[in-house]
Amino acid sequence: MQMTSKEIDGALVVTVMDRRIDAAVAVRFKDRMQELTGTTADRVILDLSQVDFLDSSGLGAVVGSMKQLGRQRTLDLAALTPTVEKVFRITRMDRVFRIFDTLDAALGEAADA
Amino acid sequence: MPDDGVMPNGADIPPGPAFDETFPSDFRWVRRIVQNAVNTLADLGLSTEDLGSFEIVLAEALNNVVEHAYPAASPGKVRLLIKRRPGALMIEIRDRGKPMPQGRAPLGNHPMTEFHQHDAMPEGGYGWYLIREIVRDLVYDRRDDENFLVIRLGIGDPILDAKSSV
Numbered sequence: 001m002q003m004t005s006k007e008i009d010g011a012l013v014v015t016v017m018d019r020r021i022d023a024a025v026a027v028r029f030k031d032r033m034q035e036l037t038g039t040t041a042d043r044v045i046l047d048l049s050q051v052d053f054l055d056s057s058g059l060g061a062v063v064g065s066m067k068q069l070g071r072q073r074t075l076d077l078a079a080l081t082p083t084v085e086k087v088f089r090i091t092r093m094d095r096v097f098r099i100f101d102t103l104d105a106a107l108g109e110a111a112d113a
Numbered sequence: 114m115p116d117d118g119v120m121p122n123g124a125d126i127p128p129g130p131a132f133d134e135t136f137p138s139d140f141r142w143v144r145r146i147v148q149n150a151v152n153t154l155a156d157l158g159l160s161t162e163d164l165g166s167f168e169i170v171l172a173e174a175l176n177n178v179v180e181h182a183y184p185a186a187s188p189g190k191v192r193l194l195i196k197r198r199p200g201a202l203m204i205e206i207r208d209r210g211k212p213m214p215q216g217r218a219p220l221g222n223h224p225m226t227e228f229h230q231h232d233a234m235p236e237g238g239y240g241w242y243l244i245r246e247i248v249r250d251l252v253y254d255r256r257d258d259e260n261f262l263v264i265r266l267g268i269g270d271p272i273l274d275a276k277s278s279v
Contacts, residue, residue, distance in 0.1 A: 022140070022143075022172060023140040023143065023172075023176045023179070024140040024143070024144050055173060055240070056173055056176075056237070056243055057176065057237075057240075059239055060235075060236035061236070063234055063235075063236050064236045066234075067234065082161065082162075082165055083168060086165055086166075087169060087243065090169075090242075090243055090246045090247070091223070091242060091243065092223070092225075
């Protein structure tokens, strides 16, 4: 699972380089999220701009990653491609996560806005 | 079972399956087969919107077989057949694993129906919910120790498209 992270303006941006977050890699995704978010940043932004497809296992892994962060930290999502957006919309997870059209839009928003 | 009868305006659709593959019940194989099937249907001219729905439904249905029909220690074979019909795709999945619970395909209730707290938010159970939200016609049958799941996915219908974008 190819994922990178960097801090921008106090937020930790995690970018997924793989095209798919599916049942074949969901566990590795969640493990990698735990490794990458072991910093003090209160806000994590998951950049999904390169992910074409996410299934229910991938969705579960994103929910699990949010829970791993605990209540004091937030996980926001940015740049969902059409089919990924569809999975979040149909499962109504778009009401659980704050979702931004672009990474820039996510970075322009304060964590507690 | 899929309708193999002659459709009134189906003369221009080739009679054979658009896709027919048998593969091991493994998540990596599911990924490969789903991508192959999407590419095949893209070549047949399906819209991006329909391809997205198809990819979600197919991945969930196949992952379900890998996860629940066969024990992890002894994977079996899965066969996927896709046939094009006027206004629809017939997706047929066959396996020789365990039957579905109570001999029925799950209703696919939303897993959060019973959970509201942040900490209790379920990490699984969204697969059948996704299938049921996208698909109206679905038949499960078991004959001679074989599971048959047949899904009819409407395509190219502006009413369906409008509903799915609500």
